[in-house]
Amino acid sequence: MEITTVRELYRQTEKFLNKKIRVNGWVRTVRSSKSFGFIELNDGSFFSNLQVVFDENLANFKEISKLVTGSAIKVEGELVESPGVKQPFELKAGNIEIEGASTPDYPLQKKRHSFEFLRTIAHLRPRTNTFSAVFRVRSITAYAVHKFFQDRGFVYVHTPVITGSDAEGAGEMFRVTTLDFDQLPRDEAGKVDFSKDFFGRETNLTVSGQLEVETYCMAFNKVYTFGPTFRAENSNTPRHAAEFWMIEPEMAFADLQNNMDLAEEMMKYLIMYVMENAPEEMNFFNNFIDKTLFDRLENVVKSEFGRITYTEAIEILQKANEKFEYPVAWGHDLQTEHERYLTEKVFNKPVFVTDYPKEIKAFYMRLNDDRRTVAAMDLLAPGVGEIIGGSQREERLDRLEKRMEELGLNKDDYWWYLDIRKYGGTRHAGFGLGFERLIMYLTGMTNIRDVISFPRTPGNAEF
RNA sequence: UCCUCGAUAGCUCAACGGUAGAGCAUCCGGCUGUUAACCGGAGGGUUGCUGGUUCGAAUCCAGCUCGGGGAGCCA
Secondary structure (H helix, E strand, C coil): CCECCHHHHHHCHHHHCCCEEEEEEEEEEEEECCCEEEEEEECCCCCCCEEEEEECCCCCHHHHHCCCCCCEEEEEEEEEECCCCCCCEEEEEEEEEEEECCCCCCCCCCCCCCHHHHHHCCCCHHHCHHHHHHHHHHHHHHHHHHHHHHHCCCEECCCCCEECCCCCCCCCCCEECCCCCCCCCECCCCCECHHHCCCCCCEEECCCCHHHHHHHHHHHCEEEEEEEEECCCCCCCCCCCCEEEEEEEEEECCCHHHHHHHHHHHHHHHHHHHHHHCHHHHHHHHHHHCCCHHHHHHHHHHCCCEEEEHHHHHHHHHHCCCCCCCCCCCCCCCCHHHHHHHHHHHCCCCEEEEEEEHHHCCCCECECCCCCEEEEEEEEECCCEEEEEEEEECCCHHHHHHHHHHCCCCHHHHHHHHHHHHCCCCCEEEEEEEHHHHHHHHHCCCCHHHCCCCCCECCECCC
């Protein structure tokens, strides 16, 4: 007999009702009496459990009624309407086989656990309601990201995880090496001789695929990356991880406005896709994780994102009747408290802040006509802060070289990046979306460590 | 990295200088429709680690480790 999934039972109940079926899954809890009992079974295919009813007619009734949480079983029986109010149907077991027993020290209870504790058992937490919901939403969202871009003609580019460009400027990097630390090769000056290293040069884990993907942008016009990214920053916050996933679209013949249009369309698409394709999980988040979730997401889908320039943002903040810990002044970067005020108090929806002073942004961002600002954009979202950072890129070779000189960057290191401007360079723009921050925003989860399967943070690489 | 709060049974917490406790979980028993099942009983602890103060430390002090909240860096 074929194995039926719990998802099929819930989605196409009529097809299975009053029929004999087989289901495989894991025991979430057992409630047993003298001559009968109930098992909450989760088979991984669906958020909700299947209630299995069993009685003394089972040859192994005693054994089954003593099953502990976490055990894996195979059940054969008839799907019948349930007299209970909490489930529409249940499986009346004719036979239950123990596939893999569990033990009494199984750490997960039916009671609620703290997220802090569950992080210490990251190998078991996907068996809980919350993490089952988080990681199914994560999977569905990843698919939606691809679908969004592929449907619009974007080409998916795999940029390297190991990079030789050591100055991408997006943060501290993890070094990749095969050198023997106990016997490092040295040059005449006594410095480590990386020409003896595996790649014959210094290499690191990527902090961004942007520079590389720009080259493919000049071939395919519309491209995107979606892959792991590494930052060796000693950041200890609920929004930072040393290893995370980033989505970076890049469009040729596009300016900052096109860039924001794409970002806004994408955010709305992803929300709608997840609401439609993970309704049980999203309901759970709205009921148990963040009661304002649906209101917030609906608000995002329905409203037009705010769009203001950095200069306007400074004016708003200076006029605000709010005591800020950090002073507001043109030329200084916006502090978290400023960003929160803008997106949570002034706009109460996502807002793009554009055209920042060139001094506080990356070298590759396009200089505006005012010569003091660049065509940058940050998307600030209530609750999670900066979720997208992007810009129109400097396509004018002379301007780009001048900016690199001002910042003391070595042009030779970027020869291929500069070549792109030489050979048919066009206007182009793109952005980076932190995938985990997106998942946090979609689920209401407030710690990035709870939306990555095995989070890497300073001092933490268990599993 | 900085500021701040915390770490006690498997989990969530209490005890705040004088013999370490509860609920849940676990184990045993009971129960013919449960659903955070219910009822009765039992076991379970080098109080995060290292050192110090004290007649006596879970409690006071210092350092370290890990965690929460805030900040910086950013996505």
